[in-house]
Amino acid sequence: GAVVSQHPSRVICKSGTSVKIECRSLDFQATTMFWYRQFPKQSLMLMATSNEGSKATYEQGVEKDKFLINHASLTLSTLTVTSAHPEDSSFYICSARDGPETQYFGPGTRLLVL
Amino acid sequence: GENVEQHPSTLSVQEGDSAVIKCTYSDSASNYFPWYKQELGKRPQLIIDIRSNVGEKKDQRIAVTLNKTAKHFSLHITETQPEDSAVYFCAASPGGYQKVTFGIGTKLQVIP
Numbered sequence: 001g002a003v004v005s006q007h008p009s010r011v012i013c014k015s016g017t018s019v020k021i022e023c024r025s026l027d028f029q030a031t032t033m034f035w036y037r038q039f040p041k042q043s044l045m046l047m048a049t050s051n052e053g054s055k056a057t058y059e060q061g062v063e064k065d066k067f068l069i070n071h072a073s074l075t076l077s078t079l080t081v082t083s084a085h086p087e088d089s090s091f092y093i094c095s096a097r098d099g100p101e102t103q104y105f106g107p108g109t110r111l112l113v114l
Numbered sequence: 115g116e117n118v119e120q121h122p123s124t125l126s127v128q129e130g131d132s133a134v135i136k137c138t139y140s141d142s143a144s145n146y147f148p149w150y151k152q153e154l155g156k157r158p159q160l161i162i163d164i165r166s167n168v169g170e171k172k173d174q175r176i177a178v179t180l181n182k183t184a185k186h187f188s189l190h191i192t193e194t195q196p197e198d199s200a201v202y203f204c205a206a207s208p209g210g211y212q213k214v215t216f217g218i219g220t221k222l223q224v225i226p
Contacts, residue, residue: 032211043203043218044158093157100211101146105157 002028002098006106013084014114021079021109023094029074030096034103035067038091050077084113116141118206120217127194128225135220137204138186144206147180147187148214153200161202162189165209194224 003026013019023033033050048069049057056069068080077096081088089112095103117140127133139147145166150158164171164178164187171178175194180187187206191198201221207214 034213041221044216046213046215049213097211101207101209102148102160102163103214104160105150107157 002026002096002102002104004094004096004104004106006094006109008109009107010110010112012112012114015085016083019081019084019111021081021092021094021111023077023079023096023106025075025096025098025104028096028098030077030098031074033071033077033094033096035069035077035079036093036095038093038108040091044093047079081111084111086113089113116144116206116208116215118204118215118217120204120220122220123218124221124223126223126225129194129196131194133191133194133198133222133224135189135202135204135222136186137188137206137217138184139206139215140185141206141208142185143208146207146209146214147178148205148207149178149189150203150205150216151200152203152219158203191222194222196224196226198222199224 005024007022031052035047036044046059047062050069050071052071058064071077091108093108094106120137148163151161152158162176164180175192177190201219203219204217205214
């Protein structure tokens with residue numbers, strides 16, 4: 001299947017700082033990427049849909065000014081957690097589509113905000 | 115929007131037995147139903163999917179069934195092995211580049 005990478009795999013930051021997470025499709029072009037948040041022992045919560053060349057579509061309750069998404073190319077989407085706080089600590093996973101249906105997930109980024 | 119319910123939330127089976135996970139969905143427009151397996155600390159991996167023009171699909175020890183009338187679909191794992199232990203997520207989507215809605219997940223434990 002298609003390969004999606006994510007970087008960094010882990011990040012620890014101080015409260016108030018910003019953190020950028022990258023999601024790349026390595027062997028295919030992805031016009032659409034998705035960003036999820038996963039709490040321990042819980043399901044994948046869709047945060048936003050990232051569309052190449054246009055603004056991201058955010059799910060209800062997700063602050064777009066807090067979670068900035070940029071999909072500048074067909075192989076790269078970035079999620080920036082701005083002014084991070086301890087409650088933003090979580091596992092963030094991206095996914096990318098190589099067609100209309102199948103999604104392939106990145107390995108995830110574990111964020112810890114102190 | 116779409117609502118996907120999944121049960122059970124946890125499931126323990128003896129090695130060699132079968133495991134069944136069931137999901138229901140609410141949006142009749144959904145026609146694509148993938149299943150993902152997520153091992154601890156790892157990414158979800160697509161293990162099988164089914165589309166609404168098919169009622170059943172098999173891949174070795176894994177099978178999925180779909181009942182569009184009742185809006186439910188199930189994952190069946192036969193001859194379970196310890197390496198099947200993981201969290202399994204069902205999902206539903208209208209397809210056509212639209213978003214996928216996931217179930218809450220089922221933690222499967224296969225006891226050797």
